[in-house]
Amino acid sequence: MTRNKDVMNRRKFLREGLWGACLAGLGGATGLSVARNNRDNMVWQIDPYLCIQCGNCATYCVLEESAVKCVHSYAKCGYCDLCTAYLVPEPTALDTGAENEMCPTGAIKRTFVEDPYYEYTIDESLCNGCGKCVKGCNAFGNGSLYLQVRHDRCLNCNECAIAVACPSQAFKRVPADQPYLLKEVVH
């Protein structure tokens, strides 16, 4: 029946037309993405100067052991005996006793260097990213400790769960060829 055939031809024409339009649209989307693309992957980093050490980094990571760890910038450290990141505000003695340590997991190791300087190192396998030491260091010290995303642990989720929960919006995407925002020393 010609009417059916007409309908069929019209429908076929419409279908073909839409098919071509969709393909063209996809081509356009690809073109746009290629024009404004980043050859590299983007990875997550914390801006250490925006971080307020709220403690969300330890709990919001999708991994049970957070990908955010405390990092130490040795060049900025004062190597103080009374390290306000290592010790609680009112320690009974300046030693390694559990009652004096700020870190809940004992991840900061204190070793004597020379009088009156002590070296503080972070054991990443113990650090849980809670930021208590960072808070102490920034408040009373040089700010040489800071929280940062570790790329050997981070899964690089498309939307970082910690970034969503960060109260100061300190999480940024950085290109993978310069993957770390570190606290450097000027001069």
Next chain:
Amino acid sequence: MTETMEQIPERDKGVGCQTARKTAIVGAVFAGVFTALLVANLIGSAVLGPARELKLDAMKLRVQKEPDNKELLAEIRQLDLKIRRDRLWRWEFDRKAAYMLLGSVVVFLIGAQVTRLLTREPPRPGPVRDVGEVQIETAVHARWAVAGAVVLLAGGAWLLYSRGAVDFVQAQDQGPAYASMAEMREQWPRFRGPGGAGVSMYTNIPTRWDGKTGEGILWKAEVPLAGRNSPVVWKDRIFLTGADPNAREVYCFDGFDGRLLWRGDVPTAPLPEDAELDLMEDTGYAASTAATDGRRVYAIFATGDVAAFDFNGRRLWRKNLGLPDNVYGYATSLETYENLVLIQYDQSDGTDGKSRFYALDGLSGRTVWDVRRALPNSWTSPVVVEVEGRHQLVTLSDPCAVAYDPADGRELWRAECATGDVAASPIYAGGLILVIEPYAQLAGIKPDGQGDVTETHIVWRMEEAGPDICSPVANDQYVYLMESEGLFVCCNVQTGEKLYEHDLRESFTASPSMVADKLYLLDMKGVMHIAEVGPKYKEITTCALGEECFASPAFVDGRIYIRGDENLYCIGEAPEAGPR
């Protein structure tokens, strides 16, 4: 049909099926067990954990009062160790249990799928029914169901809506979106400081430094991309811009230690096929100085890109005004007025109506007003001045100085006073607008006129000097001009009478500045000539920076910021140690 034809097997209660079923059951049971273990672990850490930590905190508080209680110390250490061991153990447990759970789920699935395969029924057509009727009925139900879904969605939307909104619209009147004029006068918020006058009221500005020994120099920071624009200072932040043919950036340095706090990128629109940006090498892509209104910093580049950043480096908006048709390259600096960013965009030769003046809203980038100017390209920067309690936006181009009302762009007056490649910006001093015609003259215009005031309001002209680059600086008595070959001229502001001229024999592109009772003149070799303000040239001292300088310096409380060809210098004393 050959024997190797595939057969769909009949229902099979044989050994294979039994095994598969048992496997599935075993898998399911194990999956249940591991899930239960994981949940138990979760409850354990959620319930026991905090209780233990509270106990530990309480003990730690106690021990501060009894630091010699050895027993208490030992207890604390034991409990702390227990908590830490427990935490690690729980992490390990979770990890292992998760894998075991995955494994048992896989086992269950294999068992279930094999069972299904082995107990598959052969395909059978269903009972005969009236297809047409069924189709109509299902369609009716489906339509109603869709309607029901819409009702549910609408209900959900209504619930969301009825939660109410925090109405902070009226709260926007709490405080303006920009700094007050008084606050601006204490900072250096644009090219040549507040009002573009090049004048600073601070009396504690250093007069002695040496680039070679580092004496008097607080810090020096490398600027990533070069540019001829001058530093802009707001409290403890210094703003500069830099650009090259491929990138345009805004920099924010910390005023006290020179640390680069952030660098903001300004993307540009791709150029059309036949368009080309012709720039003089001396101008560069970042000749225009940035401006700030105390809340945001605004920058413009020779490509016509304007951008606004907040003080934390977040880009708020970006606009492209079109490629400027400007023979030497766009070099006009920005000005702000209340919430507006004022952009003098002079182009071409004045006959084709390309030149415009834009006023954009600082927070959103939206154009608030813009006026056409029948004027050719220029390299002066506009200034907002206060005349008899009202504000005027004064611009200078070839051949007129034009003043507008900055709030709405209405033209107030214009005066023909300068022709040629006008680059020295106008200033307001001694009740007069002072404008320079390069190589020709300095003129004083009374700003209280209306319409064309060429014949009536130009009070005097001084035709013995005419700088081509540097803008003048003046107070109520004297106006000082700096020619780029080094001729420094002083005139009486009220009469225009030349009082002296002194040849410094150096090249200058930085405009002269007046700080309290001293003149600061920065030559291209980086040497600052400091002289007394007065009717005679009296040099106080010179200070060498050791680097070429093209940009005008910035002066704020006790510090000078000078941009050299590659570095930004802060001249001043170290701040006192202690909290800021």
Next chain:
Amino acid sequence: MMLRFLRFTVFVFALLAPSLAVCQEYRFPPPDFESGYELPETVVPPPRDSAYEYVDTAVFLLALILASYLIHKKRSRRAIYALVIFSLLYFGFWRRGCICPIGAIQNVTLTIFDSSYAIPITAAIFFVLPLVFTLFFGRTFCGAVCPLGMIQDVVLVRPVKVPLWLESALRVLAYAYLGAAVLFAATGSAFIICRYDPFVAFFRLSGNWNLLVFGTSLLLIGVFVGRPYCRFLCPYGVLLRQFSRLAKWRVTITPTECVKCRLCEDACPFGAIREPTEDWPTGQYRIAKKRLALFLVLLPVLVAGGAWGGHKLKAPLARMHPTVRTAERVYLEETGQIEGTDDVSDAFRATGRASGDLYREASMLRDRFALGGALLGGFLGFVVAGKLIALSVRRRRSDYEPDSAGCLACGRCYRYCPKEHERLNQKKERVPAH
């Protein structure tokens, strides 16, 4: 005694000092070591080599090609199942399901609306490739490649048919999800597809408990109801459905022709097989015409209504954006409606910005959401009207064929067709039996 005094001064000093690292100066100058101590380096482990990204893209392309071949040419459910397992293991457990084409919708949207975000090229490829293949071969991506689909496919044991009315109603959710995801991605508020992805927690073997519960429930449902996420929730599936309608080579149950034997009626666990239709029975035709006319008239009404409703929702929608949430919290605190502060308002106050500016910015964002919400509402109105219209027209069909939009190209129905068996036997007969 000395210790107490030291502690006291530090404590008092600390009370006065700001506790936030906005600007740092050396309170304790870096020491000069006399014993020859050397400062250790800060260790910075690099991220995953970007070469892996290109490998992943290549494997993705190969998987799509193989899937299309297996579904259209080889037509073997066993082979397809093998590819299903491979895709689940590689794209699911190995790559941990990220970046996936479903999430890439958001990345592409963000690139279009935010000039400061540049999409990684792998994300763009992951978004475009399945759509291109669908335009040619139908939903072969859904059939054997998508890890979220694959995990649901393997848990399907005893399929239960979902009645058409329930299916139509539930599918509106997928459109709403797509619209909301695009809106929130375009405004830079959130990637909700990633945030509420139910299966990624399994691929990572860890995650938010809410999401784990949601995912487990979906999988448990999926044991009986075939691929519930794919059919009722997947936002990418919405796009694939439309593209699949236009596919050059559709998936067919029979390799040659349909003999209407009705053996495949219960073959599809996803309810995607369509029966041949007849003409409207007499008497129904006029009613149907009137109904269609009604819905066509209703279309602009629904679009307008949806747009109005969406526009009204600007405040709750805007709350997805962190700046708006901050502004609301700060406002409530400043007007005394809430006591105390929280981390968000503390962080805001530490930046030194004026709250008036924050409110202005939040108002501007709300206006964007007013427009975006109107578009979302209009889109949903259009979708609903389209569904009602689609359910009121009758497409002439003479054979048993899969629904061009809903067929997930799993290949389960091939074995039910006697023509398929003929084809298989012919292949076997070419190989002489011994």
